[in-house]
Amino acid sequence: MDFGDEVQKVYCWISHIGSLGLKVLWHFLHFIVSVWFLARQAAYVLESCFISSGLLKRYEALNLGNLRYLAIVIESEEAHQIPKVIELLNWLATIGVKHVCLYDNEGVLKKSKEAILEKLTDATLFEGVDENNLLLDQEHITLEFASISDGKGAVTKAANILFMKYLKSADSGGSSAESIFTEPHMAEALKAVGCRGPDPDLLLIYGPARCHLGFPAWRIRYTEIIHMGPLKSMKYGSLLKAIYKFSMVHQNYGT
């Protein structure tokens, strides 16, 4: 074998070792990050127990003044766990939350609307109220049910209303596109297609992935978003903590 072949062999050998080394390093990094997440999860569960038991006093009297409208996003497979959903709603009612939007992508919760309302004492269907008129001192909890058709689908339908207005106005030499396609007009058009819910102040996500799964995009400009983990592992303490954290937030709205 000549010198070139030997060099080639050594080069291949170094390349394999290097590649293996990088793989080991990457897996080691993943292991460290996994251990970190596990430790964080354990601390989270412990804290949740302390909060639920009332040992941490600051969670006792929550200020719900800023929480006029709460949205709950549940991953559709978990949304079939209706008893869990009802338990969650009962917790919210106990805490004092008055207006809740329940969302899942496939509309499982919408289909179970009657079953959910039946099991809750003092719960009514959300009829559509102006954001400024949401009552916080009412006795019952109102529920809105939403799915993907209330998200991008609804914006498409609302846009059609604006297109018709624009075409009519263009034909008669009236308003320009700029004066038709505005945020207030879109909000009105969304109400006209049945999407009357206000922008939620807080959105809690129950599911494996930390994404809102198509919750009506138009409504979440300034919504606080908290990922709560899977519905099956939900904890009262974690819910209290999330709402407490929200109550301490101050928003600048970009200013």
Add this chain to the structure above:
Amino acid sequence: MPEHVAVIMDGNVRWAQKRGLPAASGHQAGVRSLRELVGLCCKWGIKVLSVFAFSYDNWSRSEGEVGFLMSLIERVVKAELPNFGREGIRVSVIGDLSKLPEQLQKLIIDVEETTKENSRLQFIVALSYSGQCDILQACKNIGYKVKDGLIEPEDINKSLIEQELQTNCTEFPFPDLLIRTSGELRVSNFMLWQIAYTELCFFSTLWPDFGKDEFVEALSSFQKRQRRYGGRN
């Protein structure tokens, strides 16, 4: 690896206040973090990086701060132009650019033109951007096409709206991962339509302190999540 990473770079002013420095120092430190992130994205094969540099709502900040930010953006873009070419970075800018100073508008057109053939990383900068306005301008464009008889009203659907959003400048308009720094847990009107299935990663770190370690943590967290895009397993 995610194909499209989006970042809300929050916390520059708080970073400066913690150190008793003027806000300008915080923004300059933020630029350094951004440079590092762009470099990492290039190295690690991320195809699109979108950053929320200036929100439409930010116009209500003090004239002094807004003026400083506009001139900082201009200085940085001019300084980085050779680097964009060298690193194969294509720059796209989205937002209501009509409100920007004329000089900056011309510079943006030049940079987009100069870098349009680059293909290693597409760097999307959201300036004077609002997610709701993005949806509205998409609807307005479709309205024009309907008026001109190019589209029938009954053909209008979600896909058509998506094609008209300002993120139509990229092959990967929907971020896989959205990172927000400084501990705020909201998207503040950024890419509202586009982030339906985006993994949301909120960090308490202030933007000037966001570096390689934090980015690795975000990427690891993204890789661990089970994402179904609304479907089933």
